[in-house]
Amino acid sequence: MPATPERPDTPDTPNMPEIPEFVATATLIPPRPEEAPKDHTMVLNMGPQHPSTHGVLRLVLEIDGETVVKVVPDIGYLHTGIEKTCEAKFYQQVVPLTDRIDYLCPMTNNLAWCLAAEKLLQLEIPERGQWMRVLLNELTRLNSHLVWLGTHAMDIGALTVFLYTFREREEILRIFEHVSGQRMMTSYFRIGGLALDPPLDFFDSVQSLIKILPEKIDEYENLLTGNPIFINRLKGVGYLSAEDGIALGVTGPPLRASGVDWDLRRDMPYSSYEKFKFEVPISNECDVWARYIVRLKEMRESVKICQQALDGMPEGPIKADAPHVVLPDREKMKTQMEALIYHFKIVTEGFQVPAGEVYQGVESPRGEMGYYVVSDGTAKPWRVHMRNPSFATLQALQTMCAGRLIADVVAVIGSIDIVLGEIDR
Amino acid sequence: MGEGLLTKDAVFESLAQNVAIQAVRAAHPEAVVDAKYDRDELTLVIATDQIRAVCRTLRQAGYNFLEDVTCVDWYPSEPRFQVTYHILSHKLKERVRLHAMAGSIDPSVDSITPVWPAANFYEREVWDLFGIRFHGHPGLRRIMMPEEWEGHPLRKDYPVEGYR
Numbered sequence: 001m002p003a004t005p006e007r008p009d010t011p012d013t014p015n016m017p018e019i020p021e022f023v024a025t026a027t028l029i030p031p032r033p034e035e036a037p038k039d040h041t042m043v044l045n046m047g048p049q050h051p052s053t054h055g056v057l058r059l060v061l062e063i064d065g066e067t068v069v070k071v072v073p074d075i076g077y078l079h080t081g082i083e084k085t086c087e088a089k090f091y092q093q094v095v096p097l098t099d100r101i102d103y104l105c106p107m108t109n110n111l112a113w114c115l116a117a118e119k120l121l122q123l124e125i126p127e128r129g130q131w132m133r134v135l136l137n138e139l140t141r142l143n144s145h146l147v148w149l150g151t152h153a154m155d156i157g158a159l160t161v162f163l164y165t166f167r168e169r170e171e172i173l174r175i176f177e178h179v180s181g182q183r184m185m186t187s188y189f190r191i192g193g194l195a196l197d198p199p200l201d202f203f204d205s206v207q208s209l210i211k212i213l214p215e216k217i218d219e220y221e222n223l224l225t226g227n228p229i230f231i232n233r234l235k236g237v238g239y240l241s242a243e244d245g246i247a248l249g250v251t252g253p254p255l256r257a258s259g260v261d262w263d264l265r266r267d268m269p270y271s272s273y274e275k276f277k278f279e280v281p282i283s284n285e286c287d288v289w290a291r292y293i294v295r296l297k298e299m300r301e302s303v304k305i306c307q308q309a310l311d312g313m314p315e316g317p318i319k320a321d322a323p324h325v326v327l328p329d330r331e332k333m334k335t336q337m338e339a340l341i342y343h344f345k346i347v348t349e350g351f352q353v354p355a356g357e358v359y360q361g362v363e364s365p366r367g368e369m370g371y372y373v374v375s376d377g378t379a380k381p382w383r384v385h386m387r388n389p390s391f392a393t394l395q396a397l398q399t400m401c402a403g404r405l406i407a408d409v410v411a412v413i414g415s416i417d418i419v420l421g422e423i424d425r
Numbered sequence: 426m427g428e429g430l431l432t433k434d435a436v437f438e439s440l441a442q443n444v445a446i447q448a449v450r451a452a453h454p455e456a457v458v459d460a461k462y463d464r465d466e467l468t469l470v471i472a473t474d475q476i477r478a479v480c481r482t483l484r485q486a487g488y489n490f491l492e493d494v495t496c497v498d499w500y501p502s503e504p505r506f507q508v509t510y511h512i513l514s515h516k517l518k519e520r521v522r523l524h525a526m527a528g529s530i531d532p533s534v535d536s537i538t539p540v541w542p543a544a545n546f547y548e549r550e551v552w553d554l555f556g557i558r559f560h561g562h563p564g565l566r567r568i569m570m571p572e573e574w575e576g577h578p579l580r581k582d583y584p585v586e587g588y589r
Contacts, residue, residue, distance in 0.1 A: 075568065075569070076567075076568060079570065081578060084578060084579055084583075085585065088585045119464055246489055246490055247541060247542050248542055248543050249491055249541070262515050267515075356463050357463075357468070358464055359511055359522065361492070368492065370493060370511070372495060372511070374497050382497070385493070385495040385509075387495075392547075394546070395543060395545060424569060425569075
């Protein structure tokens with residue numbers, strides 16, 4: 001039996017911090033008339049079961065009439081303790097867990113984890129493996145942005161776009177299923193490379209998809225960019241200055257829409273992104289509209305990167321030559337004694353990772369996704385921490401929503417493109 | 426990549442031009458307890474009581490973006506908790522990692538929310554999952570677990586499957 005857990009603090013513990021912010025649950029009980037606050041504000045509960053909060057985000061809004069005074073996000077409804085689970089798994093067993101953090105960009109999470117583990121192991125991945133990872137990551141970005149565009153427009157009231165974007169998203173998911181066997185929880189990357197060679201017609205199907213995508217993006221723009229209702233709902237809403245964005249830890253498209261020219265793919269390249277040519281779209285308008293424009297431009301850039309990856313895809317192996325880390329091919333495992341032994345050892349005991357700590361950040365569709373991994377020299381990570389873009393971006397809600405109407409909160413949440421799975425982990 | 430530099434003296438000698446090291450050494454000569462440069466990543470172990478001042482110095486030196494605050498539990502060794510900060514410079518395209526150690530009895534560290542408001546949620550998360558107090562934090566409440574939860578789940582002496 002383990003020891004009884006240390007009890008959390010009782011009020012008489014010294015150094016107990018003051019809690020100036022109101023405790024949400026208590027304030028939700030309506031006060032009696034004689035106790036009613038004199039400042040005429042009201043507390044409104046939004047979520048966790050609300051269609052425009054994209055999951056189970058609960059917002060406690062303090063409103064004065066219809067004007068938002070304060071936004072307090074209440075999160076944790078999807079907390080599953082993934083970081084704790086990682087500590088009990090072998091390094092290679094963590095890959096499927098990373099899919100489930102952000103279910104809209106599984107490959108990006110796979111990549112961040114694999115890069116971090118490879119950095120600890122000091123493994124070099126063959127070029128083809130790196131390029132395949134870039135290609136799949138950009139497809140993931142397109143997938144995620146398509147979902148964002150559809151749901152964001154739907155929040156604003158433009159229902160049609162959702163049907164259009166999900167039509168193309170289905171094609172991307174079909175490619176994912178083709179290459180990995182799974183539509184959403186792909187788990188296709190491995191520490192040391194990729195799980196399997198891509199199927200024979202994989203490149204053809206990607207080519208035919210990215211050939212039609214620019215036209216499709218034009219089609220979405222025809223529906224939205226000139227639409228007066230859409231423009232009026234988005235322009236000037238959710239203002240976030242560059243200084244506030246940086247101070248509050250905002251990353252990715254929301255930060256670039258505030259005029260900060262920063263993209264990890266270009267500025268701190270990983271997985272041979274330095275070999276690709278692409279623009280980093282930025283905007284100085286700092287509002288919801290700017291975030292919409294930046295993301296749409298990003299989709300076009302992603303298509304370009306995919307095209308470059310297809311054109312220049314190097315030949316060669318997709319896995320590193322490291323038999324103690326990378327599982328052998330099935331064929332070898334069934335015919336060679338040595339390969340069988342390695343396979344057995346990796347599956348039953350995992351592989352030992354040299355002690356040390358690394359941080360690997362990648363540019364996910366939502367911003368900077370970073371994995372901090374601490375190894376103590378055994379086959380299981382001592383500590384895994386995920387730095388999630390949405391978690392930090394959520395802190396900027398107050399700045400973006402204060403003084404605006406309740407309806408604008410919906411537009412702002414849509415514009416920061418949150419995924420609650422990665423916030424709560 | 427080669428071998429890393431694992432001692433403070435070696436790091437100070439080889440990376441004398443590093444902006445972060447220069448700024449911290451100039452402003453707080455006693456603050457850096459240990460240093461490490463491993464796998465192309467710089468780690469500075471900072472005296473716990475100086476962490477806020479060091480963060481402020483780094484921010485002025487161009488390390489403008491706080492990426493992450495988290496914690497590692499080194500149970501059963503002492504000092505047990507290692508609060509870890511990742512700070513990025515957009516201008517220099519460089520990262521620096523800071524460690525602040527805290528003992529197992531009433532672990533506490535100064536909050537860096539006055540320097541970067543972004544630390545707010547991260548410190549709440551560390552409080553929630555590790556039970557480390559941050560002095561000067563504007564509202565240190567649980568963030569992931571329910572308000573009435575007992576214990577801090579990411580501590581190493583907390584079983585993976587919880588108490589039944």
